[in-house]
């Protein structure tokens with residue numbers, strides 16, 4: 001499917017891998033992407049400033065993409081909780097604009113959703129399980145999924161599990177905290193009772209680029225091969241280089257409920273997905 005590929009949110013964790021990989025593969029005639037607060041540090045593609053708190057139709061009409069991989073989102077559950085109007089506009093209304101454009105122009109669209117549309121009570125979620133979010137972030141993504149599903153056409157919803165790896169545009173993420181602590185042999189406390197099927201961000205980007213070029217539709221789960229807690233992930237990341245005992249088990253979710261700064265809003269206990 002040669003033509004113009006638009007990756008929304010190319011300065012994000014996933015987007016920063018996608019733009020580089022898409023450019024390096026050279027399969028698309030043009031690769032376009034958007035940024036908002038971060039200046040892009042990768043200059044081999046076409047960049048467009050976009051603030052998704054405003055309607056974005058004009059940018060789509062200008063780029064006229066043949067395929068959109070939509071990663072732009074307000075992704076912090078805490079920020080979504082404290083800025084609900086912005087979160088709704090960015091996560092729901094922007095997705096509606098892109099889905100509407102894609103449906104009208106028969107454009108391929110991949111919408112990146114999240115395992116946090118589930119409540120985490122059951123674990124091992126399949127594509128058939130009904131969403132039941134327990135955070136406002138999850139609410140916005142579940143609503144956006146619904147909007148995309150109603151306009152299906154050539155649209156695909158990909159529910160991604162927690163990603164690990166660096167943001168190549170320099171914004172620190174959860175992974176940096178764990179990596180830096182382990183590298184500097186400093187102690188870090190991680191939850192042992194929240195489970196995800198964590199996946200490497202570069203692998204996720206490669207999968208999305210492959211999916212962009214086929215015609216699969218509906219809902220697809222994308223996760224790593226294993227259900228794992230952040231505590232076990234930290235221990236494994238440290239491997240042989242870590243000082244014994246440097247990764248501490250954080251008190252279980254029940255004990256931590258008062259420590260809101262350390263606990264994401266409505267973090268489900270087991271949001272593992274089958275991929």
Ligand SMILES: NC(=O)c1ccc[n+]([C@@H]2O[C@H](COP(=O)([O-])OP(=O)(O)OC[C@H]3O[C@@H](n4cnc5c(N)ncnc54)[C@H](OP(=O)(O)O)[C@@H]3O)[C@@H](O)[C@H]2O)c1
Pocket residue numbers: 008009010011012013014015034035036037038039050051052053070071072073074075076090112113114115141159160161162163164167
């Ligand atoms: N990372 C994960 O572990 C994970 C897990 C499951 C699902 N996902 C999904 O994967 C997608 C990408 O996640 P991510 O972690 O890569 O996100 P991220 O690192 O938080 O990046 C978000 C992107 O959205 C852009 N953005 C945010 N607010 C904006 C606004 N008002 N106007 C325009 N652009 C705005 C940011 O631009 P600036 O940086 O330039 O401001 C950035 O490019 C999301 O749909 C997310 O739900 C991610």
